[in-house]
Amino acid sequence: MFDKLIRFVLHQRLLVILATLIVAGAGLFAWKTLPVDAFPDVTNVQVMVLTDAPGLAPLDVEQQVTAPIELAMQGLPGVAQVRSLSKAALSQVIIVLEDGVDIYFARQLVFQRLQTAKEQLPDWAEPEMGPISTGLGEIYQYTLESDAHTPMELRTIQDWYITPQLRTIPGINEVNSFGGFVKQYHVLVDQNRLLKYGITLTDVLEAIERNNANAGGNFLVRGWEQAYVRSLGLIQGIEDIEGIVLEARDGAPVFLRDVAAVKLGPETRQGAVTRDGRGEAVAGMTIMLKDQNSKRVVEAVKKAIPKIQAGLPEGVKINTFYDRTELIQACIRTVGNALWQGGLLVIVVLFLFLGNLRAALVVALSLPLTAFIAFILMGSQGMTANLMSLGGLAIALGMIVDASIVVCENIARHLSERTGSGLSRLETTYEAVREVARPIVFAILTIIVVFLPLFSLQQMEGKMFRPLALTMCFAMVGSLLVSLTIVPVLSSFFVRGQAKGADNAVIRLVKRGYLPALDFALRRPKTLVAVAGALLAGSLALVPWLGTEFLPQLD
Template identity: 55%
Template structure:
């Protein structure tokens, strides 16, 4: 729908564009659709030969693959037939450039003549006049002079040449190559598409001309597979740890086995539901399962532990199934509500927008599925298995667990007897944790290690493509000196149909690294980037910006620049904007953590203007259009027609040879034919002026803007931006009326995500309060359970500061999930307190007996959740940095919230028992 709207707007805008300017819609893909890139190389093969192979052999075979939207060609030389007119011979034969263009156009056509009937048969009549080769072009008649025909060959040389280009590709310091980029259709599965593309590439290699090699240098699925491996390892290891904890705490083998069975069953059903819901297996969706691996057994632990306790006190007259049912009914409500609370707290994640929404919605969806499935398993499968397999055995614990249990009961007794000390200590911890808040930095998202490096190189605006390619080749040779580097590919300028419009002064260098095991230098990736930056910084006249292939594209999609932070200044006058941006860049360079600081190039490009003298043109009976037509056709060239070679189509372009247009004197001598047949030199009717022109004019939301940009290293994004805003405030105040400043890039995403969460999280907490009231039947009991929340957050805050980890969207989401996890055990314990008091127990007995009986299941649920996140904490593969904040926050919060549930919550309950007691 959006694409249709854009197309309609383009149709309206097309009428206002100059003649010859034709806007094109890009492919139906996202900005991250480049899933695979390859180069074509061949010793002894020219850039034109390689490009022809790409355009007419490789690309046509890859485009029909399901899921492929476009195969973008980059670099090389596009073949065309060039009719190079001699100005002197045009004068000799009294011809104009336009007459040659028209003759070539009309001299290349077939025609249909209908049908000729001949007896019992009919023949289709066809006039054949299409050009097949250079001699056909040369024999086109332009006019007749003195009874003799004037052919194209009389006034021009017809040659095979290259289309003017604005982009080139080079690889590994060996010179130019041709690149192809597979653009994936929006909504397709990248792994499936790349698999099909690779299969086709294997077949295509056998059809290539001898000596031509097709080498894939960038494959998105390698990153996807590495990320999935990281999260699957965490999932499996977390599952194993959870199983070990279960067998460690449950001294009875059958009970432990029943709970263990719930883990694979829950994930199996979750996978089936994922497939039905169309949720693909990726870093975040599998991460949701890994994140919940310790939580999905919580309900089963509580149910089976309660059933086992009831069976241990069973008399011979009591029917086993009835006891199982009674035990289930006793805990079903709190278990159901505790899991539903976690489900409710996940709802805010579905409201996230932009990149963070795309990333964390799958995580929330799979967590939600797993938790709901675990609830069904706990309330249906576990009771059935307990009825079939559990036997009446006395309750027992392993020795060290028993000693720990008894120590806890003694500690609880002291805490309840000295409530002032207990509550004062816990309150002190809570207040002390507030002092850590200033030490918490903020960022948008932990950096995902893509296993490769992208470097954006900027030269002076007037840099030629040929010079830029030589510089890129030199840089490739320097980069290959690093032992960690496997291959280096440079893209200079832009492709003919480009998703990334760059001038020839810009180059994107893709540095593909060897597997980490082969490095052998002892450096990690950040140290390698610093070493490369230090090496390249010695080269004068070049500006570098370091990133990663996907991160570079994401930054560009967010703010239009390829850096972490963009300081955008808007207003009508480019000179004012540039002056502010230069001053802002100077300020940025002096701030700790700033790297790759630069200003968007908006000036410094030289331009040759042909200023037409209107009076002189009028004296010769010419028009502005006549003069511009000569300039356009003679210098830039004009496509007259297309020559078809089998299935290949090549443009036939009419233009002047380089000798007649290569420099200022030649341009001044260009002749313009007047209506009376006079040939007027261009210098007589126009002035030639070399002027400075804008290198580019960027607009955002209809306003001109200039950007000062920077990458951030060794510092959190929020603190960096805060300092930038503080130091730029005086400069912003000096801006004239009508000018304003905005901050874009990753910071823009972070602000949007935090604003959205600040809006929806309170609503989710209100829903949790409602569920707690329904579960516990008392507003005071609900508030008591909610006391867990600040203590859970304390643990998360301490963990974040201890690990020197900035609060990212990942960490913020972990804090949200922690709210649900922290409430879970409190619900089960307070609900059990109510049951005991309803049975007539005293307050003291209720607290001590309730905590004693619920100690093991509560500790088991906390430990399984804690230990289930442990593999995410120490994982080092691709994608681990995204998952680590989730584990750090939840594990830290579980420690403090469990202590509160087992010590502080019973103390408060006993202190205000009359408030919490059931009516």
Template identity: 40%
Template sequence: MLSYIINFSIKNKFIVLLFTTFIIGFGLYSLSQIPIGAVPDVTNNQVQVITTSRNLSTQDMEQFITYPVELEMANLPGVIEIRSISKFGLSVVTIVFNDAMGTFLPRQLIAEKIKSSKRFPKVLVRQKWDITTGLGEIYQYILDVEPEFKNSYNAEDLRTIQDWVVKRQLSGIPGVVEVNTWGGFLKQYEVAIDTEKLNAMAISARDVFTALEMNNSVSGGGYIEKVNQAFFIRGEGLVSSLEDIRNIVVKNTDGLPIYIKDVAKVGFGSATRFGAITGNGEGEKVLGQVMMLKDANSKKVIEAVKERVAEISKSLPEGVYINAFLDRSELIAKTTFTVTENLVLGCLIVIFVLVLLLGNFRSGLVVASVIPLCLLFALSFMYIFGVDANLMSLGAIDFGIIIDGAVIIVEYIAFQITQKKLEINALSRTERQVFKDNITIKGASKMMNSAIFGQLIILIVFIPILSLSGVEGKMFKPMALTFSFALIGAMIFCFTYVPVVASLFLKPSNATHKNVSVKLMNWLNKIYEPTIDWALRSKKLVLGIAGTFLAISIYLYSTMGGEFVPTLDEGDFVIQPILKTGTSLSNTVKTATEIEKILLKQFPEVKQVVTRIGAAEVPTDPMSMEESDVIIVLNPKNEWTSASSKDELADKFKEALAVIPGMEVEFTQPIEMRFNELITGVRADIAIKIFGDDLDILAKKGNEIGALIENVPGAADVSVEKIAGLPEMNVQYNRAKIARYGLNIQELNDMVSMGFAGKSAGSVFEGEKRFDLVVRLDKDKRQDIDNLENLYVDLPSGGKIPLSELAEISYQKGAAKISRDDTRRRIVVALMCVIGIYNL
């Protein structure tokens, strides 16, 4: 079979060369189309059901949202694992599906299940499940202000610009699934009611709310035909300014109207915040996070985003600019450069060794020409089978192994042609080519079996890797596939392209001429022959030395330790400060700003520092207000002066930050942190999970384990997940008193929710911009537990009564976070290890 193919190739050289040209063309096309990334996306096939509700505590989110979602999803087909996190106002349920389920079917099943379920209350504010992965955060930026305009814009202005200018223009880019906003103050039109004035004028809070709803609407009345025209009727009753809101009538008493301005302060406010952004020690900023669609080409998407950012920058208000601090294209560029450099250098080294050892310049070039052809062949099949180009897939190609078969064939053909030099020279040009063709057919046919057998052995070695699944499969299968594609290409070229080129370009060489290659091989033989002779005469000694080295190797291997893959140096740091449970947002902002100032002042290696605090608008990363990610963007390593390695720099960072009392820090990297969290639900390298029902016992056992492993060698940072101790103002209703006054729990809860969290009574439009019109208590009336106790509730009989008469209100400690794995409550002891970093 192989001999027939070789014979056909020699007889039809034009077809073979045409086939080779097609491979070159399609390979170059594939190179321009293939997705290019830094590392394989090892995120499992998961869907995050994110639910937000501004009014529910951690326990309530767990009871009414998280647990019912878990129960509904447990019986869906293809579900492998379910884990969840419940926090104040936030529920994140992660459902991991079998990869064979695909991307869209799980989301469709989840949407249908949630829509048809009757388990969920009417408190859901938002539920969504974006189609993105751990590598989805491709571009992050902050809206910054030039120094001369610092006093012209505040965090609320920047948030409005982000929501209604930048975000809208970034949306719609192919490959972008979400533009997430983080930080700033979400602008609202606020009606801050004064309960004392309401009492004096016998007006209820519900009257105010109803008046706002009834005086902010639009309507239409069809049309009227007149003078051959249709005049459409439009009733425009939307409020458009603060003055319009102030002049809304709440009640008319004895012909005298009582306006909103008589019982409330009308102005601009902001929504309750669960997160913030600080940057470069300058205070609060606004962050935008561009999320990439799953399986999209990250390089192309980032290029499109950067082009759009350049366009948006021209339309921003004077003094405002987009400061991109985390751009995945930089890591991709470094990775691509590393892979390209390795491929080019490897190719040149192999060519040099080939020419040097074969002793024939033409033979060396013929074999060397197989290298780019195999690479283009592999790229073609990577494009066809959807394998991304990254550090793992392309970085593992070994050209020396790939060209083994070509070396055997070409060397033998060159030897045969040189042996028959006199016969070839005696023939005419046409006869000479026919004679060389026959030599090539016989030589290639004779050596092909050996060449194919060696290459098949290598292919068989990759079968176990190709059978891997899960995270291991996503990480290593691209490497095995790419190498296999290149090896298959080499096998095909060995009995098509190589014989054709060898018959056309190889010429007899001077067998008596001793060139550098011959002299080198003679010198190596002089060393090898006495060495092998001594080894054969000293069998026991050689075997003893080999056994000793084997024993030493086994011992060293048993003490080395190991890891899944070397940690990739992403070029940036992430510091995770650990603060006291229940720390206020303003205090976390203050601490983060202090961290940024210390790092920027003391370390010239630091280019920028941006801190993400708490949860974003779409909380894919569910952090509490005391939790934050301090993202440190570093200058190029050749500009470093304080340290020579990242581990050393991390130690110095930790020393410098030790001046901040009551704070511990953990070090990681952006992609590494995101992968750890999405795959295992924990950000750390090693996690110990403890399961149980009682949160207090879990917290106690977690602290005990944390203390035990704190001094384990190699444990860099140990932290215990904080699941209890969240400060709460607990309202315990007295049902007997509530029944006596003719009230119900729902009315009281609505009053508490509206008074402190605020309740939307409609929207106010500023052109295309849309802002909520919210009713809540005045800011001075929602500062302390006394304000909650003295919150007046409207009675059905007409009068008012303070909430303290209907409930016992006290300070308590509640659940800070409730985590589950497959419906079992758990606590995590996270361990960051001291590990080597693979530097690009």
């Protein structure tokens, strides 16, 4: 099998080079289109049900709202856990499902159960499902700043002008607002006046509801035209509210202003937002839809911000304080620096130990080609480029070039030893590659098998470390393909043999220290085994004293 592959590769060198260029182009395209994030998303599959319970204490919220919803969610297909949190005026029920359950299917099941649960809930309770997002959904945050506008005005701009425009961006699931004061119209009823006119508070509420709507009156035909009849009743301001008629007494209307005072006021709030010690601020947070490319979504948000800014009132400024792309770029920059620095060190080390610049460059070429193949395989599996997946590529950097080093060095050795034998360069290259092909395959498969236990990890551990293991396996597969295809082809063109038995200065220096140590070890095998066994036993004895934690502390 390997003999036929190697012979085909060496007899179709132009085809192999063209195929390599195509793979390089496809790998570059895969890298450009690969979803990029800072970290792998370890959030489990969950659906959150939120219910407002104004005026209720936590115990009442639990008894009247949380408990019926939580009971209704028991027994759903694929449910792993149902947990809840009852706070003052708010009920939160979280349904955690098994990994692999489609989030949209899960939400459909939860929605069906909610219809059943509503029969057990108070009439005013309206449970709703939370956004389709994860713990990494907060991708862009900003504040509104102005010296000429009040916190209420800034909050109104945020809620009614900025938020609707940001929600139109593909990939944005929700825009949350914080700080400032939510604008409300407060109707302050005077109880004495209610008693005077014999009007109840319920009458006031119903009158306001009835008078805040438009109504249609069909249309009138005038010649060739239709004139639609409209009854305009939507409240536009304080004057409209004050002019609402509650009832008529002896032909005289009783207006709302006769029994109550109407004024602007803020919604009761539970907290505030400050920034840089300059007092209150209004903040906005964009939430990304689950499984979206955070880099692209953030770029779309940043592209839309200048357009939104242009339509804001004079003096109002959007000031960004969190941008996910900064973290993404920092992570990618860290891994990228590790890759090119590692590649440079590989070239230097190969040149020093092989003593052959051409062979070193051929081996170094296997690094980007292997990375391109890994990117193609990552894209086919729907993986994201993050700190763990690209970190796996950086970790595998030294192992990636092992197979290419063996192939290239063996070709150089055969070319040196068979000088004048009458064999062509292709035949010599074929024999050299065939000699090491089987050991290379088994060595790389052994390395891949070492990472297989990582695929057995489940839940958060699996989501954290599986991208690293997959990327390393993809890189090793890519290094195997490169070492048996393009490396022999390039070596047949560029690699030259050296004089027999001619070691370079670095190898001679290493041998000067290594050969005496090897001779010493071979003459005292029992002593060496005893020392190694003692070191092994001592290291195992230290294991119980080692601390354990899931992740190191991060600053």
